[in-house]
Amino acid sequence: MLKVENVSKSYGNLKAVDNLSFEVANGEIFGLLGVNGAGKTTTFRMIIGLLEKDSGKITLDGKPINYKITDKIGFLTEERSLLLKLTVKEQVIYYGVLKGMKEEDILNKLDILLDKLKIKEYKDKKIKELSKGNQQKVQFITAIINDPKLLILDEPFSGLDPINVALFMNIINELKEKGTSIIFSSHRMEHVELFCEKLVILVHGKSVLEGNLKDIKKQYGKKNIHIIGNVDKDELLKIDGVEEIIETNEIVVRVKNENFVSNVFNYVAKQKNITKFCVEEPTLNEIFIEKVGEEYEK
Numbered sequence: 001m002l003k004v005e006n007v008s009k010s011y012g013n014l015k016a017v018d019n020l021s022f023e024v025a026n027g028e029i030f031g032l033l034g035v036n037g038a039g040k041t042t043t044f045r046m047i048i049g050l051l052e053k054d055s056g057k058i059t060l061d062g063k064p065i066n067y068k069i070t071d072k073i074g075f076l077t078e079e080r081s082l083l084l085k086l087t088v089k090e091q092v093i094y095y096g097v098l099k100g101m102k103e104e105d106i107l108n109k110l111d112i113l114l115d116k117l118k119i120k121e122y123k124d125k126k127i128k129e130l131s132k133g134n135q136q137k138v139q140f141i142t143a144i145i146n147d148p149k150l151l152i153l154d155e156p157f158s159g160l161d162p163i164n165v166a167l168f169m170n171i172i173n174e175l176k177e178k179g180t181s182i183i184f185s186s187h188r189m190e191h192v193e194l195f196c197e198k199l200v201i202l203v204h205g206k207s208v209l210e211g212n213l214k215d216i217k218k219q220y221g222k223k224n225i226h227i228i229g230n231v232d233k234d235e236l237l238k239i240d241g242v243e244e245i246i247e248t249n250e251i252v253v254r255v256k257n258e259n260f261v262s263n264v265f266n267y268v269a270k271q272k273n274i275t276k277f278c279v280e281e282p283t284l285n286e287i288f289i290e291k292v293g294e295e296y297e298k
């Protein structure tokens, strides 16, 4: 288990991370979210010991993280950092050996991962000859070649198409099944929603929302009612509990909480040509925008 307790870090007068605490259990996928400059990369760097924290405590399975256990950690950095003149195979051997692996084990693992990521044919190609997405796959392989106990993924999906996002997700889920603690950052809330159970949202280095995704949605309370049919927006806005109407290819009515759904239903039931009335949870994107917006304005 990764435990981050009351960790802070300043750069001069700027408090980049402010008294942050969270835990990531074995076999758990945890999202560290926030807008640009919120303190995500600083947090990751402190976790792996690349950056000294000002205060607080970080432990993996009860032990402080230092160079002795770096072979148990995998880190995909936001900046891509591959040696462009090396071949894929040479690059992965280089990182694998740094993590204390035998060359034979590295090569066996490499073949499996190249196959899973559908880039077998690039094994002996130079990194500089690969597309950006394929370079990212190689960097991902270097981060997981050692079957890490703790895997940190800083924006793992940036620049990847949906098919490759799915390939990454399959491998990440396999590691989760094996008990790896996985922590990742992303600006794309739909990715977070797809496969992360717990999360923390940072604003100016401080947690503004944290917990289980399901609980966060429950506490947020609001519901979205999706309607297709002839309804009058002005009439809907007059209904008690209706906060907002969003028009897409359907009408989305945001209500304060589920107790107000029946008010909207009573109105809609009397209208003509209704082909859809569906109550849905708010998206993480909506919660993120509202929470982060509120804290920014403070």
Ligand code: ATP
Pocket: 011, 014, 016, 034, 035, 036, 037, 038, 039, 040, 041, 042, 043, 078
């Ligand atoms: P992004 O999503 O843009 O990568 P982030 O959430 O990872 O952002 P950090 O890179 O951790 O944010 O930065 C947090 C704050 O600390 C920002 O205001 C940033 O400008 C500042 N910062 C980061 N690194 C340094 C540094 N080496 N020296 C001074 N300030 C820094």
